[in-house]
Amino acid sequence: MIIPKPVRFEPRPDRFVLDRHTSLTADPAFGEVAAWSRGELGPVTRGELLPGPGPGITLSVREMRPEAYRLSIDAEGVLVEAGDTAGAFYGVQTLRQLLPAEAFRKATASRELALPAVRIEDRPRFGWRGCLLDVARHFMPKADLLRFIDLMAMHKLNVLHLHLTDDQGWRLEIRRYPRLTEVGAWRTESQIGWNGVMDGRPHGGYYTQDDIREIVAYAALRQIMVVPEIDLPGHAQAAIAAYPELGNLGTPLQVATTWGICENVLNVEDSTIRFFQNVLDEVIDLFPSPYISIGGDECRKDQWRASPAAQRRIAELGLRDEDELQSWVIRRFAGHLSSRGRRLVGWDEILEGGLPAGAVVASWRDDHGAVIAARAGHDVITCPNMSVYLDYRQAPGEEEPTPFGTVLTLDDVYAFDPLPAALAGDQAARHILGSQCCLWTELIDSTRHLDYMAFPRLAAFAETVWSPPEKDLAGFRHRLAAHLPRLTALGVEYRPDEGPLPWQRRPGVPGRPEDTTEWRATISEWTRNIRRP
């Protein structure tokens, strides 16, 4: 409930000293208050009353649900009550939104701040409020990634699913296998758009293990869990380029320079399984997340069909087909992760051929996989491509830069419900952990372009995972009008409602637009392979 009567606070040096809180506006994460709430307060125990970082702002932890908070502002000051550090952090994020948009700048000359008197009780609908970022197709420099984490945090998202490896690049230092980055972290050139034209320019980069520790710690201070993804057994050409013995062909491969579903996949030798188990062991050391994704999506089976070794393996194991062979591979990794106390996350393709116990399904092809998996008792993250793939075009027409996928407008994203309709009133609904939007970067080759694709749709997505299911588009549009100046203050180059700015266009560069009806039919066809576990 918001009491609309604004109260203007006069600077009172020994009391409610917003005038002294220059850091309120001097730090991207809300200065002292945020520093306090992002973990520097040390462990918080329930019921403990903690003094705020300055007079007038009090943060208090008491018996409340995780991530919930209560924010009260009146003439006496600001009180944030929360059930845990995360809740306090979100309360502070809301407090920040009540300041003028200018407060989102990293420095400002102005020191006059006014806060409305409010009382807000708030808590998230879902515990998994994620965003997948594909740093494999186009590498994102660390500074930009940390900035993106800041942007996620202000939108109260709490899971960064980091897609670290793919056919076009391997972005994570693995000490045991240095060639993964020496060879796999760069490619000679990249396809521009979807017409086969190449840019002739090398592209590369990777995160060192020290970088990852920094990224994970930085995200954790902002209540964000980083879930790494090492994609296998498909989407692994960069690894095969580095270590050809991982592939099926025995011939050297290059790191892929074009987009699409690649035919080169890992072989199913024990040595290859061990290689990736060793990789995952380093991943486990770096990422404290209880969830580790091994991808498992879009694995073409052609090379396994043609490979005597793979066929022998199928026969040895008494498997029915290549789908079950993939399932066998996934199970090997699920077991390995489980033995180290982690849970496997995979795309809904891992349902094909049978799902390992305890695996979490990221359901991207409509909600077919989500419903089947949840009903079978598996935890699920919903991320249906036509609802939350933020690399999909934001409007019909030629003006969108390299238009890709189906049309996914801001309103479409806002309309999305993380809970599949088929599970309404179903006990299985409790297995829907939440949802994540996805930013695949085949056609997103810079942070500026990423800004354009991600915003403002990410704000709409943030509402769908946080707020109650009832929709109010007019209300959202109203809130967004107040939110865009915050993004502007932060230098986020979001898509204007009226379409791209002249320099956000890519004239003459075709994307790969899809028609919604046809694409839905294609997905239906694809997901027939999903078997009830």
Next chain:
Amino acid sequence: MIIPKPVRFEPRPDRFVLDRHTSLTADPAFGEVAAWSRGELGPVTRGELLPGPGPGITLSVREMRPEAYRLSIDAEGVLVEAGDTAGAFYGVQTLRQLLPAEAFRKATASRELALPAVRIEDRPRFGWRGCLLDVARHFMPKADLLRFIDLMAMHKLNVLHLHLTDDQGWRLEIRRYPRLTEVGAWRTESQIGWNGVMDGRPHGGYYTQDDIREIVAYAALRQIMVVPEIDLPGHAQAAIAAYPELGNLGTPLQVATTWGICENVLNVEDSTIRFFQNVLDEVIDLFPSPYISIGGDECRKDQWRASPAAQRRIAELGLRDEDELQSWVIRRFAGHLSSRGRRLVGWDEILEGGLPAGAVVASWRDDHGAVIAARAGHDVITCPNMSVYLDYRQAPGEEEPTPFGTVLTLDDVYAFDPLPAALAGDQAARHILGSQCCLWTELIDSTRHLDYMAFPRLAAFAETVWSPPEKDLAGFRHRLAAHLPRLTALGVEYRPDEGPLPWQRRPGVPGRPEDTTEWRATISEWTRNIRRP
């Protein structure tokens, strides 16, 4: 003097609590201590003893030279004594360097920090320790610019010369003339390298006035003055594209898409002078710097020679030639700035045709202009292209990405003396305010590439303007070996000593390399026009 005996401080919660100083390693600008020293301490009065932000670190302002500091670390704690806030800030930057490189990360799991026992007395040799950044040829998003300011600050540079306008783009919102950014802030495509091949991709962007206020305030907190440059009467094609009445041709022009010295220059009508005086009035409101640059470089006179209006103006004013016409234009702006309490800065071309009183010369063509101007009593900033133009190639050979200019190695930059040899022992030497390195961005189209060109040479430059003139290359190399891990921790993609990483190369894209001897001769020829004021 550095006492080499290291003292390990054990965490003592109520005493020298480095263990509690998580913010020491959680903030790019050194957390609480930096927050304190970057202006949030309020006005500092001499002689006042200020408590540090935490037990064990004390900052004290006393009678010392501006920007000087004394840093003492012993078993009792850390003491930074300084003559002013800037000195305290630099003391803290040095303190930061004494921490492990990991302290330069934005977050870290480690909380154990050890400091060596030292006593350092330090002060800069020059007061103008600058870097020119060309955001006109390639726009730099605000977040990247703020990051660059952080990098300058840690190198104790204190002037950011921001080249905001050029033929290829106008990057500053001017409220009175919105077309300067509507039209001038983007171009349809850009030349790749120097072979006439175009990239076919729009490029653009600009800073709003709110952005500028933020940038200026952010820099000021880090003891950096932002000196804006509005380049005229040459390098102004983007402005002419927006307002054709500013040009000589009466025909529409596009924002330039290729590099080089453009023939389109401003006309010399009173209305054009007034237009730019109005522009400068908004610039003056935005930038508190006492110095405002109007460029004045590389103005081709062909259109003035061909223009009846320009020739009439020369006759009316009784001028000798087009050089004097340019000088007349510059004087008009010098007078305008002076009437508003600001000093004009211009490139050494402003010496051609006579220098206005009080103007500061940025001497880029060897040191011809510097010596003449200083002897005539004008303040000078030295920035000879073959010594400090960091867009020039870092090594001979084809491997450097789009190799441009003469070879300027790291050692060459370190060898540079901001004081021209001809002024040694000369009273005029006092007019050398200092020096600035320059990052022109015709061929630098991303922040990643800027990192490559700027670092580690900027570290060498920082030593030349801060430290005494005596050179010690081996010592510098030794210090650099300790410094590179700091840059790595900050995610700076500097040029490795052994040459570019594979993805830092631009195979097949020619630059425009110059031969040092020939180029020196060319510059000698050019600078013959410089007249003794």
